[in-house]
Amino acid sequence: MTRLPIEPPATQPSHSQTHARPLLLGRNTGDRLYRAALTGLALSLPLLLLALVLELGASAWPAITRFGFRFVWTSVWDPVAGVFGAAPMIFGTIASSLLALLFAVPLALGVAIYLTEFSPKWLRQPVAFLVELLAAIPSVVYGVWGIYVLIPFLRSYVVPPLRALLGWTPFLQGVFYGNSLLAGGVILAIMIVPYIAAVSREVLLAVPPSQREAALGMGATRWEAVWTAVVPYGRAGLIGAVILGLGRALGETMAVTMLIGNRHDIGVSVLQPAYTMAAAIANEFSEATTDLYLSALFEVGLILFVITVAVNALARLMIWRVARGTAVGSRAL
Amino acid sequence: MSARRLRRRIVSGAMTALVAVLSFVAVLALVLILGYLVAKGASSLDWSFFVKNPVPAGQSGGGVANAIVGTVIIVGLAALIGLPIGIGTGLYLAEYGSGRLGWTVRFVADVLNGTPSIVVGIFAWTWLVRPMGHFSALAGSVALAVLMVPMLARTTEEMVRLVPHSLREAALALGYPRWRTSLRIIARTALAGILTGCLVGVARIAGETAPLLFTALGNLNFTTSIMQPMQTLSLQIFVYGTGPFDEWHRLAWAAALVLMGLVLLLALAARAAVRQRHGAAR
Numbered sequence: 001m002t003r004l005p006i007e008p009p010a011t012q013p014s015h016s017q018t019h020a021r022p023l024l025l026g027r028n029t030g031d032r033l034y035r036a037a038l039t040g041l042a043l044s045l046p047l048l049l050l051a052l053v054l055e056l057g058a059s060a061w062p063a064i065t066r067f068g069f070r071f072v073w074t075s076v077w078d079p080v081a082g083v084f085g086a087a088p089m090i091f092g093t094i095a096s097s098l099l100a101l102l103f104a105v106p107l108a109l110g111v112a113i114y115l116t117e118f119s120p121k122w123l124r125q126p127v128a129f130l131v132e133l134l135a136a137i138p139s140v141v142y143g144v145w146g147i148y149v150l151i152p153f154l155r156s157y158v159v160p161p162l163r164a165l166l167g168w169t170p171f172l173q174g175v176f177y178g179n180s181l182l183a184g185g186v187i188l189a190i191m192i193v194p195y196i197a198a199v200s201r202e203v204l205l206a207v208p209p210s211q212r213e214a215a216l217g218m219g220a221t222r223w224e225a226v227w228t229a230v231v232p233y234g235r236a237g238l239i240g241a242v243i244l245g246l247g248r249a250l251g252e253t254m255a256v257t258m259l260i261g262n263r264h265d266i267g268v269s270v271l272q273p274a275y276t277m278a279a280a281i282a283n284e285f286s287e288a289t290t291d292l293y294l295s296a297l298f299e300v301g302l303i304l305f306v307i308t309v310a311v312n313a314l315a316r317l318m319i320w321r322v323a324r325g326t327a328v329g330s331r332a333l
Numbered sequence: 334m335s336a337r338r339l340r341r342r343i344v345s346g347a348m349t350a351l352v353a354v355l356s357f358v359a360v361l362a363l364v365l366i367l368g369y370l371v372a373k374g375a376s377s378l379d380w381s382f383f384v385k386n387p388v389p390a391g392q393s394g395g396g397v398a399n400a401i402v403g404t405v406i407i408v409g410l411a412a413l414i415g416l417p418i419g420i421g422t423g424l425y426l427a428e429y430g431s432g433r434l435g436w437t438v439r440f441v442a443d444v445l446n447g448t449p450s451i452v453v454g455i456f457a458w459t460w461l462v463r464p465m466g467h468f469s470a471l472a473g474s475v476a477l478a479v480l481m482v483p484m485l486a487r488t489t490e491e492m493v494r495l496v497p498h499s500l501r502e503a504a505l506a507l508g509y510p511r512w513r514t515s516l517r518i519i520a521r522t523a524l525a526g527i528l529t530g531c532l533v534g535v536a537r538i539a540g541e542t543a544p545l546l547f548t549a550l551g552n553l554n555f556t557t558s559i560m561q562p563m564q565t566l567s568l569q570i571f572v573y574g575t576g577p578f579d580e581w582h583r584l585a586w587a588a589a590l591v592l593m594g595l596v597l598l599l600a601l602a603a604r605a606a607v608r609q610r611h612g613a614a615r
Contacts, residue, residue, distance in 0.1 A: 030513070110359075
């Protein structure tokens, strides 16, 4: 390993970077034991991840070798015949998550912008807390609320006017029974708003005040200052926040299972039922009678895992570029 | 004032109003959910709801005593497993985490933090349920602990890093060994913060359902044996909420209210702990 001869100058003196290593590398037995114990505990996490990947991979292996890539792009899901294609679930997972983003992004960015730029000071903490509380509501509670409150509301007040307005588009065809892509998307949107809002808020707070001052000083209105100076500055972080929300939506299970209708079919109409990968596992895992069926469900789990890991890694990377070093997002409940 | 300037002013005002309305909508969603929980659930909360077990489908009455006890046992056991590992990992990251292993652990924690809980559920199934041959509360607790550890590790690290450097120097200068400095001075100073992380972690897993579907499974009878399938409030809500009987729906709302109250209590306690820490620091 080559090392730079000179340490780069520390721009900010921070407690977090300077201590640790030299001070704690002790020579007495207690110190060594302490370090060994902590290292052992810390090692459990990588080992856990390794075990998880290996277990999922091994359990999914029969299905992987049997179906190959056909698994991801064919649509037949026939446990009796032993033919499995997961395309509809993959489609449904992505469609419901994107639909959720469509509703959640404006809402969450609105909250973040309002709280950092416009709201009176006394309102900031309470509103931020209330929005973050949305993240504390258990998924299954969202599910119950969705079944008995959201779906009747959509049926009476949202779908009819939507139909009247845009009924000619392919996205609003078919009979609306309630459980549908739309219901799943809306509930997901409410569930991911707190995550996107919390991270966006931290990103916007990290934008230096000089950005705003410069824009205002050049005669921009307050909104123009926000939209042309603050938001572009934090763009990477805001996109990261949105992707983080996407990662949450992709893996969400209970509420979606209860609302999306669980129909193994690809359709573009948001009024029709659909299926997601997480919902398929939740519904079918305990009924999987054959080894191949079980293996196929494990492969669904593996694909879901890989997708969410990739999406989350991307999100963290983008957030780090703006709010470097802080564990952004871990604060949301 | 020129027309152009006026237009810019109006746009600015309109957008300000829009983001305020959006914030209101987000808070309204919370109010609507909590409001419906209280409106539909509160009337069913009576003595028998808390002390009776479920009655056979179709009959009225009965309670969720088994689910309440089950939630406490499963979440408690998960905390017992997860808290030491999570806090220890967090301490490692803060004290020794500048090397390559530290980087790896941090990265893995972030990856696991984003892992869908249902995936953790089927993982716990392969690990514990398949070899043992039957569902058990223990498997559910392990699944929940797996969900809790990464989050706890990251918050603990963050809290420990906030402790001023001078405290450590003072302790070492007085001849304290390094491990005691870390435990008695550093970790203790960060205790309120770590406690907050613990409460948030427990609040997060208390409402989880997906990882329990194939591990704890659910149980209509009262049991305290961790080697048996066990009911939790979240599983009960799922079964009752999606079931066909009005009586079940009534109980689902009530159970949802109780679960929500439990989670809120933990979240508020966490917030109080943060307050106290900030208050003491200033």
